[in-house]
Amino acid sequence: MRVVQIIDSLNAGGAERMAVNYANALSNKIKFSGLIATRAEGSLKKQINGKVSYLFLEKKKSVDFQAIFRLRKYIIQNKIEIIHAHSSSFFIAVLVKLTLPGIRIIWHDHYGTRAKESKKENRVLIFLSLFFSSIFVVNHQLENWSKKNMKCPKVTFIPNFTTSQNSDEKITTLKGTSGKRIVFLANLKKPKNHIVVLKAFQELKLNEAGWSLHLIGKDYFDSYSDLLKEFIKLHSLENYIHLYGEKNDIRHILSQASIGVLASTDEGFPVTLIEYALENLAVISTNVGYCSVIIQNDNNGLLFDPSSISEVKKQLLKLVEDESLRKKAGDNFKQSVLENYSEEIVIEKLILAYK
Template identity: 55%
Template sequence: MRVLQLIDSLEVGGAERLALNYANALSESITLSALVVTRREGALKKQLNDKVSYLLLKKKNVLDFRALLKLKSFVKRYKITIVHAHGTSFFTGVLLKLMYPKIKLIWHEHYGARAEESIWNNLILLFCSSFFSCTFVVNHQLEVWATKNLWTKKNYYIPNFAVFDDTILKETFLKGEKDKRIVCLANLKEPKNHITILRAFAKMNLKELGWSLHFIGKDYKDDYSVVLKEFISKNNLDKFIFIYDSRNDIQHILSQATIGLLASTSEGFPVTLLEYGLAKLPVLSTNVGYCPSFIKDDFSGLLFNPLDVFQLQLQLYKMISGESLRISFALHLQELVLDNYSKEKVIDLLIMNYKTLSNST
C-alpha cells in the first residue's frame, strides 16, 4: 500500500497535525507513506518522520500548472495509489485526479462548522465530490452532512488521535504561579473564541487568586489578535495572561499546566482535547461539534456554551475550586483517550478503509 497525505500547510492546526500524524504513523505500517504540502511549510515540519517521503509544492495560485506537474511526477515516481487530501487541499487533489486518473482520491473533512452550512455555500466542493472515491469525517454530524449533500457514495467516520514526541526540545517555560495555570491550545483566529475566555477571567478577578492564563497557538498579528491584546492591556492583565505564538513542545507545555481550556464556537473533533487527555489535564470544553460526545460533563471534564460567558464563569469556578474534582476528571479523560483514541486503533481503522477502497472498482 502506497499512500500520500495532501495538506496545504504545516502551520500548527488540527487538520495539519492529523495529516502529519497519519503520515508518520503509516510509515511504520505500509509500504510507502508520503506527505505533500501544497503551499507553505510551518512549525510542524520539524516533527516529520525521516521515513516519510516528502514534497513541498509551493503553489502560487489555484491553477499553478508547474506545481501540479511536480505533484503528478512525484505520485508516478513513488507509485502512489491513494491520495488522502485533508481540508482545503481537496481542490489540488481533484486537479491531480484529472491529470492522473489512476489514483484513488479521499477527502478528509476536519471543519466542524461545515455541518451547519448549506450546500449552496459549497458548490465547488459539491462538484469536486464527484471525483472522491470516499470521504472521511471527524464526527457524526459531518457524516450526516456529507451523506446528504455530497456526491460521494462512501462516507466514513474516522476518529482523531494525538501523539507526543519525546524527542522534541523543551523550549517553552510557562510564566505564572505553579499549579494555577490555565492553558488554551488554539490558534488565534475565529472561531476559537479567545475573547470569551478573557472576559470570564477578568470578571472572575482570577488574578487576585494567583491564576494565570496561557494562549498557545499561531498569532497572525491581525485584527483578531489586536482585539485580544487590547483587552489584556486595558484590564491590566499583562502579568497574568500570556500569548506564546506557535510552539512545538506541546507535551512539555501541558506538563506545566493545571487546567486545559477550549472555547471554540465551532469544532469538528479537536486534537487539542486529545492532547489534554494524554497530558492528564482536567478539561473545561466548549459543547459544540464532537466535544460533548468526547467530554462527558461532570465525569471526564466540564462543558459550557461558548456564547455564554456566565456559564463559563460558573464552570471555571467549579474547576478551580476543587482539586480532587480536577484529579478525577483528568484520570477519566486520560483513560478514555488511551482506550478509544490510541494511534494504534485509529491507524488500524484507517488501513482497513484504505484496503476496502483499494479493492473496490
C-alpha cells in the first residue's frame, strides 16, 4: 500500500497534527508513506519521521498549475495509490486526479462546525465529492452530515489519536506554582472560546488561591487575541494568566500542569484532549463534537456547556478544590484513552478503511 497525506500547512492545528501523525505511524506499517504540505510549512515539520517521504508544493493560488504538476510528478514517481487529503486540500487532490484517473482520493473532514452548515455553504466540496473513493470523519455529527449531503456513499468514522513518539524537547517553563497550573492548549481563534475560561478564572478568584492559567497556541494578533489581552489587563491578572504563543514541546508543557481545559463552541475530535490524557491531566471540557464520547462526566473528566459561564465555573471549581478528584479523573482518562485511542488501534482501523 502506497499512501500520501496532503495538508495545506504544517502549522500547529488539529488537522495538521493528525496528518503528521498518520504519515509517521504508517511509515512503519505500509510500503510507502508520504506527506505533502501544499501552501505553507510550519512548526510541525520538525516532527516528521525520517522514514516519511516529504514534499512542500509551494502552492501560491487556488489553481496553481506548477503545484499541480509537481504533485502529479511526485505521485507517478512514487507509484502512489491513495491520496489521503485532509480538510481543504481536497481541491488540489481532485485537480490532479483529473490527469491521473486511477488515483484514489480519501477525504478526511476534521471541521466540527461543518455539521451546522448548509449544502449551499459547501457546494464546491459537495460537487467534488463525486471524485472521492471514501470519506473519513472525526465524529458522528460529521458522519451524519456527509451521509446526508455528499455524493460519495462510503463514509467512515476514524477517531483521532496522538503518539508518545512526538518531540521530547524541554524548552518551555511554565510560570506559576507547581500543582496549581491550568493549561489551555488551543490556537487563539474562533471557535476556541478562550474568554469563557478567562471569565471563570477571574470570577472564581482562582489567582487568590495561588492558581495560574496558561494559554498555549498560535496568536494571530487580531481582535480575538486583543479581547483576551484587554480582559487580562482590565482585571490585573498579568501575573496569573500567561500567553505563550505556538510551542513545539507540548508534552513537556503539559507535564508541568495539573488541569487541562477545552472550551470550544464547535469541535470535531480534539487531539488536545488525547494529549491531556497522556500526560495524566484532570480535564474539564466542552460537551460539543466528540468530546462527550471521549469524556464520561464525573468518571474521567468533567463536561460543560460552552455557552454557560456558570457551568464552566462549577466544573472548574470541583477540580480546583478536590485533589483526589483530579488524581482519579486524570488516571481514568489516561487509561480510557490508551484503551480506545492508541496509535495501534486507530492505525489498524485506518488501514482496513483504506482497503
